[in-house]
Amino acid sequence: xxxVWAAMGVGIxxxxxxxxxKEIAAKPSEENWIFWSIVLVVxxxxxxxxLITFGVFALKGEYEAID
Amino acid sequence: MANNLSASHSExxxxxxxxxxxxxxxxxxxxxxxxxxxxxAKIISEQFFPKDNPTAALLATLATFxxxxxxxxxxxxxxxxxxDLIGRKYTxxxxxxxxxGSTFVIGLVxxxxxxGFWAPAIVFLLRLLQGLALGGEYGGAATxxxxxxxxxxxxxxxxxxxxxxxxxxxxxxGVILIVRQSLGLEKFNDWGWRVPFLLSIFLxxxxxxxxxxxxxxxxFAKLKKEGKTSAxxxxxxxxxxxxxxxxxxxxxxxxxxQGVVWYTGQFYALSFLQNACNIEFVQxxxxxxxxxxxxxxxxxxxxxxxxxxGRKWIMMVGMLIAVLTYKPIYQAMYDLGxxxxxxxxxxKTTVEHKAEVKGSDSLKTTITKKTFxxxxxxxxxxxxxFPTDPALKAALPKDKLKPDTKKETTxxxxxxxKMIGLVLIQVIYVxxxxxxxxxxxxxxxxxxxxxTSMSLPYHIGNGVFGGLVPLISTRLVEATRPAADLPxxxxxxxxxxxxxxxxxxxxxxxLYISNKPVATDID
Numbered sequence: 001x002x003x004v005w006a007a008m009g010v011g012i013x014x015x016x017x018x019x020x021x022k023e024i025a026a027k028p029s030e031e032n033w034i035f036w037s038i039v040l041v042v043x044x045x046x047x048x049x050x051l052i053t054f055g056v057f058a059l060k061g062e063y064e065a066i067d
Numbered sequence: 068m069a070n071n072l073s074a075s076h077s078e079x080x081x082x083x084x085x086x087x088x089x090x091x092x093x094x095x096x097x098x099x100x101x102x103x104x105x106x107x108a109k110i111i112s113e114q115f116f117p118k119d120n121p122t123a124a125l126l127a128t129l130a131t132f133x134x135x136x137x138x139x140x141x142x143x144x145x146x147x148x149x150x151d152l153i154g155r156k157y158t159x160x161x162x163x164x165x166x167x168g169s170t171f172v173i174g175l176v177x178x179x180x181x182x183g184f185w186a187p188a189i190v191f192l193l194r195l196l197q198g199l200a201l202g203g204e205y206g207g208a209a210t211x212x213x214x215x216x217x218x219x220x221x222x223x224x225x226x227x228x229x230x231x232x233x234x235x236x237x238x239x240x241g242v243i244l245i246v247r248q249s250l251g252l253e254k255f256n257d258w259g260w261r262v263p264f265l266l267s268i269f270l271x272x273x274x275x276x277x278x279x280x281x282x283x284x285x286x287f288a289k290l291k292k293e294g295k296t297s298a299x300x301x302x303x304x305x306x307x308x309x310x311x312x313x314x315x316x317x318x319x320x321x322x323x324x325q326g327v328v329w330y331t332g333q334f335y336a337l338s339f340l341q342n343a344c345n346i347e348f349v350q351x352x353x354x355x356x357x358x359x360x361x362x363x364x365x366x367x368x369x370x371x372x373x374x375x376x377g378r379k380w381i382m383m384v385g386m387l388i389a390v391l392t393y394k395p396i397y398q399a400m401y402d403l404g405x406x407x408x409x410x411x412x413x414x415k416t417t418v419e420h421k422a423e424v425k426g427s428d429s430l431k432t433t434i435t436k437k438t439f440x441x442x443x444x445x446x447x448x449x450x451x452x453f454p455t456d457p458a459l460k461a462a463l464p465k466d467k468l469k470p471d472t473k474k475e476t477t478x479x480x481x482x483x484x485k486m487i488g489l490v491l492i493q494v495i496y497v498x499x500x501x502x503x504x505x506x507x508x509x510x511x512x513x514x515x516x517x518x519t520s521m522s523l524p525y526h527i528g529n530g531v532f533g534g535l536v537p538l539i540s541t542r543l544v545e546a547t548r549p550a551a552d553l554p555x556x557x558x559x560x561x562x563x564x565x566x567x568x569x570x571x572x573x574x575x576x577x578l579y580i581s582n583k584p585v586a587t588d589i590d
Contacts, residue, residue: 001578005319008571035542042137043535046527054315054575062312063579 006055009048016044086215087227089281090208093163093274094228096267097204098235099242100170101135101197103263105334105537106239106352110260114178115186131191135198136534142202143522144301150207150518151300154291155214155284158518159207160275166200167271169193174264202530206522213509214284214517219374225505226370230363233497236333237359240352242266248349286514300519304512313511314524320580321507322528324386324572325500327565329529330536331393332493333359335561338537339397340486343544343558344404345445345474350483357487362494369502377582378507385499386573392492393562400489401558403482409439429455442479447472469552532568539564 020036057063104111111131142162150158173193179186209228216224242263250259282288290296297303304310333355340351369381402408415438422431430452437445451470453460478486504525512520540561547557 005575035538038133038137038535038538042531046531050315050318053311054319057308057312057315058579062308063316 002055002057002059004055005051005058009051009053009055012044012051013048016040083215083217083224086281087212087224089277090159090212091227091231093159093278094204094208095231095235095238096270096274097163097166097201098232099238099270100166100267101201102236102239103170103243103267104135104173104194104197106236106243106337107260107263110256111190113256114260115176115190116179131187131194133535133538134191135194135201136530138195138198139202139526139530139534140523142199143206143526144202144519145199146203147206147304147519147522148300150203150210150522151297151516155207155211155287155518156278156281159204159211160278162200162203162207163271163274163278165196166204167267167275169196169200170264170267170271174261174267198530202522202526206518206525209505209525210509210518210521211284213506214286214514220371221509222373222378222503222506223367223371225509226367226502228505229370229501230366232329232501233333233359233363233366233494237356237363239263240356240359244349244352244356290514295515297515300516304516304520304523310512310516310520314520316575316579317508317511317521317524318528320572320576321382321504322524323532324528324569324576325382325504326529326531326533327536327568327572328386328389328500328533329497330533331389331540331562331565332490332497335536335540335565336400336490336493338541339400339558339561340404342541343401343555345406345476346404346486347475347477350477354483354486354490358490358494361487362491362498365495365498366502369499370506373503373506378503378510379576379580379582381503382500382507383573383577383580385496386569386576389493389496389500390566390570390573393566394559396489396492397559397562400486403485403489404476404478405558406437406439406443406445406476409441409443412438412440424455427455427459428452441482443482444477446475446477536565 016039020040024032024036146158146162149161170193173190176186176189176193205228208231209225212228213221213225243260246259246262247255250262283291287296305314336358337351337355340346340354341348344351346354373381417434417436419434419436420431421434422429424430430450432451433447433449435445435447435449437447439445449470449472453463508521508525509517542561543563544555544558544561547560548555
């Protein structure tokens with residue numbers, strides 16, 4: 001399953017950037033900028049970093065010993 | 068001998084109760100301080116942001132509200148480190164003072180009309196301070212109580228700390244309602260909204276007084292005496308693989324899902340009642356408040372249950388049923404609250420027109436009142452302001468002529484109770500995921516770096532993933548609006564975000580989390 005989490009983490013980066021560019025290009029309003037800045041600067045890096053790192057740990061079997 | 072043992076046990080229980088009471092009161096006040104901002108979001112947007120675009124002002128307020136959540140992990144790092152270096156007691160005393168001070172000052176900041184852009188800038192900064200303080204508070208209080216609790220009752224005792232967030236929200240709603248009802252709407256909107264902020268200073272003073280009398284956590288004091296405290300808790304928490312992997316597991320397998328369930332069940336439910344169903348302000352707040360009061364004891368029920376059957380599956384089941392039932396619950400709320408599908412009693416409908424001239428502007432007000440067969444009443448106040456001079460009016464762009472419309476639905480008693488029931492179900496989910504989580508987090512990390520290690524995943528999960536629910540969900544609903552003057556096509560679109568996060572968290576938590584404590588030095 002580790003590969004799934006890591007792939008999700010990687011996949012979310014282009015998805016979020018493309019969506020943000022599309023929406024800001026369609027409506028470059030202040031509210032759009034605020035919203036996408038929060039998503040791209042705060043939420044997306046946290047999700048991407050944590051899923052990728054978690055996925056790598058899971059792939060290496062780091063969580064097998066916990067139970 | 069038996070008498071001595073019994074006396075010593077009773078002293079221990081009394082002492083633990085004192086610890087819990089002192090910790091909980093302070094944490095409750097911090098949550099209260101944090102949530103009055105969210106509960107007063109609409110008024111704050113009118114007071115501190117430009118009035119010419121109310122949607123942008125509300126979004127800017129929500130962004131400021133969200134900023135308070137986003138900085139919480141930084142507060143967790145900063146104060147967590149302090150807590151692991153100098154001690155739990157002094158650290159959460161400092162956070163309490165910062166929180167109370169910033170809340171009090173928000174109540175004193177002049178509005179946008181008086182100091183212009185300084186107003187939102189100052190409020191934004193104070194909001195950041197609130198977030199930092201809260202980031203340091205919760206981990207300290209949970210760790211402090213857990214380190215005083217007996218091993219077999221840790222879930223039970225820490226669950227009292229878990230009630231404080233919900234109770235803090237309840238108190239914030241209660242104080243706002245009482246102030247609003249006693250002053251009247253006009254005075255409340257003018258200056259009365261400041262009272263709940265100003266009140267905070269007294270609450271904090273009481274709490275500081277109580278906390279000053281508390282002693283340091285016994286586990287931390289022992290560690291300090293033995294010289295075994297961490298020299299660099301940040302490096303030990305996040306640079307060592309064995310601990311980092313647990314931080315990530317706590318975040319992705321528990322706190323992120325807990326955060327979205329918490330904010331959907333309490334905050335988004337209120338926002339949904341007010342914005343999607345247009346339920347009248349007082350009635351919607353009463354619905355949430357009653358559901359919170361009835362639901363709060365379940366934090367303790369699930370906390371105690373987690374001592375018997377383990378923490379994991381209570382949290383996972385809470386997340387799973389939230390994922391599966393949010394859509395039908397919110398659909399039912401929408402069907403009960405929205406007037407779209409209700410049958411109108413046409414002969415009871417009244418329409419009142421008022422026109423007045425203010426300087427060079429004309430103000431036209433239309434008040435429409437409707438009654439529906441199920442007893443629901445609906446009031447719509449539409450205000451149109453335009454220049455009296457037809458040439459000037461014709462020159463204005465269309466969006467400047469857009470009427471300001473306020474819609475208010477008041478539910479009859481039977482639907483009001485059903486609505487409480489639907490919110491209560493969501494509060495129960497909150498208690499399932501949130502009740503055992505403090506004990507779960509505390510048991511995941513060793514004493515020397517516990518404050519730092521548990522605070523970060525908690526505040527990223529609860530603060531960032533959860534705190535962004537109102538902003539992201541409002542935005543997802545807005546995206547389904549076909550045109551600016553039309554209602555959103557899918558009022559339930561906002562649920563996609565919490566459902567997705569909780570679903571991923573459920574899968575990760577179910578697969579990887581252990582049902583037994585991981586840390587060995589908590590006993």
